[in-house]
Amino acid sequence: MPKVSVWLTSYNHGEQLRESIESVLNQSYQDYELVIVDDCSTDRSREIIDEYSNRNPKIKTVFHERNIGSSGLKHELENLKGEYVAILHGDDKWDASKLEKQVDVLDNHAHIAACFTGVRVINLEGKVYTGSHNYSQVFKTDNRSRFDWLRYFFYNGNCLCHPSILIRKKAYKQYDLLTCDLMNSLPDFDKWIKLCFSADIYVIPEELTFFRVHEDETNQSADTEQKQNRLFLEEYFVYQNYLCIDNMQTLKNIFPQAEKYENDSSGMVEFALARILTEGPRNSQRLLGLNLLYKLLQDKEKAEKIKEIYNYGKREFDQDEQKADIFGNIPRTRFLMTTLYIDTGNGYNEVETIKKRIYIPATGLVQITYDLQERFAEKDIKGIRFDLDEGIYRKSSIVRGEWADGESVEIRSINGIAQKDWDYFYTLDPQYEIRSTKKDSLHLLLKVEEILVCEVEQYYSIMENERKMLEKKLEKNNRMLEESSLLIKEYRSSRLINLIYKIRKRLRKRNM
Numbered sequence: 001m002p003k004v005s006v007w008l009t010s011y012n013h014g015e016q017l018r019e020s021i022e023s024v025l026n027q028s029y030q031d032y033e034l035v036i037v038d039d040c041s042t043d044r045s046r047e048i049i050d051e052y053s054n055r056n057p058k059i060k061t062v063f064h065e066r067n068i069g070s071s072g073l074k075h076e077l078e079n080l081k082g083e084y085v086a087i088l089h090g091d092d093k094w095d096a097s098k099l100e101k102q103v104d105v106l107d108n109h110a111h112i113a114a115c116f117t118g119v120r121v122i123n124l125e126g127k128v129y130t131g132s133h134n135y136s137q138v139f140k141t142d143n144r145s146r147f148d149w150l151r152y153f154f155y156n157g158n159c160l161c162h163p164s165i166l167i168r169k170k171a172y173k174q175y176d177l178l179t180c181d182l183m184n185s186l187p188d189f190d191k192w193i194k195l196c197f198s199a200d201i202y203v204i205p206e207e208l209t210f211f212r213v214h215e216d217e218t219n220q221s222a223d224t225e226q227k228q229n230r231l232f233l234e235e236y237f238v239y240q241n242y243l244c245i246d247n248m249q250t251l252k253n254i255f256p257q258a259e260k261y262e263n264d265s266s267g268m269v270e271f272a273l274a275r276i277l278t279e280g281p282r283n284s285q286r287l288l289g290l291n292l293l294y295k296l297l298q299d300k301e302k303a304e305k306i307k308e309i310y311n312y313g314k315r316e317f318d319q320d321e322q323k324a325d326i327f328g329n330i331p332r333t334r335f336l337m338t339t340l341y342i343d344t345g346n347g348y349n350e351v352e353t354i355k356k357r358i359y360i361p362a363t364g365l366v367q368i369t370y371d372l373q374e375r376f377a378e379k380d381i382k383g384i385r386f387d388l389d390e391g392i393y394r395k396s397s398i399v400r401g402e403w404a405d406g407e408s409v410e411i412r413s414i415n416g417i418a419q420k421d422w423d424y425f426y427t428l429d430p431q432y433e434i435r436s437t438k439k440d441s442l443h444l445l446l447k448v449e450e451i452l453v454c455e456v457e458q459y460y461s462i463m464e465n466e467r468k469m470l471e472k473k474l475e476k477n478n479r480m481l482e483e484s485s486l487l488i489k490e491y492r493s494s495r496l497i498n499l500i501y502k503i504r505k506r507l508r509k510r511n512m
Contacts, residue, residue, distance in 0.1 A: 004032035004099060005082030009071040010049065011039040013090035016212065017048050019126065023093035025056065029100035033081055034059045040067040045090070074178040085169050091212045092163045098208040102166035105202055113199035114167040116160050117208040129213050139211065143203050146196040147253040154242070155281055158189040164209035175199065185227060186234040193241045235284035245273055263309050270296055271306050283326040293317055333450050334360050337390045340370045343383040364449055370442045377439050384434040386411070393451035394430055395422045404441040409434055424451065426459050
């Protein structure tokens with residue numbers, strides 16, 4: 001019986017499939033079976049698979065009769081003979097020592113349920129990928145305890161590469177890892193979270209897995225608008241795994257900040273977890289937290305206990321509901337992404353800033369307060385620049401600017417065009433200079449409106465026409481200047497003119 005079952009998935013990977021298969025056949029560790037699963041490819045994949053399987057008894061094949069969008073491991077797991085299972089995709093490949101090094105880890109560390117490897121991201125030609133795709137950085141990671149992994153997954157998302165895994169076959173059922181086959185974006189991420197709630201994992205730091213990036217976004221996990229919609233929902237499903245936390249110690253191991261919710265051993269784990277979820281970096285987490293809070297407050301006994309211990313009730317829940325636009329109902333144009341740059345002698349830079357995201361009400365009147373005292377009290381402020389927004393064309397009118405003591409602030413547009421009562425910014429980086437400096441609270445009241453792209457295009461069209469007219473005038477003036485120069489040269493070079501000039505000169509001398 002082979003110790004390892006290699007589950008290689010294929011769908012229209014063409015000639016890259018050969019590299020993938022060869023990387024398995026060339027492993028230094030040879031105690032394996034290779035099962036190649038083709039999801040009804042329409043290219044030459046089946047022909048290539050048959051070519052290899054006909055001449056190598058280690059290879060078994062599974063050909064789907066119709067495209068199901070997954071490998072179907074859930075239904076074939078019992079037929080795999082190996083104690084360990086390795087996953088590979090038909091456009092990725094392995095280093096020859098991968099299986100040998102991973103088997104050694106699992107053989108000698110019974111508490112480790114799955115072993116991953118470092119990843120080298122490659123392009124279609126198999127060379128090191130040098131582009132800007134998110135995959136170029138996402139797989140760079142260090143080893144952690146399972147609690148630290150769970151915290152990392154919560155705040156940073158997935159960083160483990162599925163084609164790098166070697167997992168104990170029994171772990172799939174033991175930790176319920178095959179219930180996520182309804183997911184398309186995050187099934188792997190769901191597995192890793194479930195694993196870490198029950199067992200340890202380990203990452204061999206060497207780059208033993210080669211993950212191929214398709215710049216044309218043909219990866220199954222490629223970034224498209226539709227997949228972003230699906231991603232939000234699947235995140236919501238995946239983070240429900242954290243709801244299994246049922247004791248304060250586990251919660252503190254994963255989220256050290258949960259300690260503040262402990263109150264004479266009477267802290268409520270559900271409430272503490274709900275609050276952590278509502279403060280999470282993702283809207284899917286916030287929605288999950290609000291949903292949990294809603295359920296807790298529906299229970300009279302729990303609601304009374306929460307109010308008694310944490311002074312949290314209807315009013316506080318209402319405030320939490322207002323904190324985030326979870327469903328993205330408010331368009332980006334209804335927000336100002338403002339930045340206050342503080343020059344303390346180092347010029348304007350991205351470190352010494354105060355950034356605020358400000359909602360624009362229907363009136364267009366926006367109030368903003370920046371507290372300089374907190375961060376810059378000990379520094380000598382040389383200058384202040386206010387960047388109104390980033391990425392959207394705006395026109396703005398400063399209604400009032402003042403310091404906390406009531407002193408007025410002089411504000412001057414840097415790259416805007418003053419027209420009547422407005423400053424028009426035909427740039428995606430509108431800037432104001434604040435001409436007085438204090439280590440105090442700065443209050444601004446301004447009226448803003450979006451400048452439509454068609455208006456911006458019209459403005460630049462007018463500017464371009466004016467530029468062309470100026471060029472024509474300049475060209476005409478240059479031509480007239482050249483003609484005048486030629487006439488002067490001709491005048492000075494004429495013999496008759498020179499003779500007349502000499503005669504007049506002599507006559508003047510005689511008359512003197």
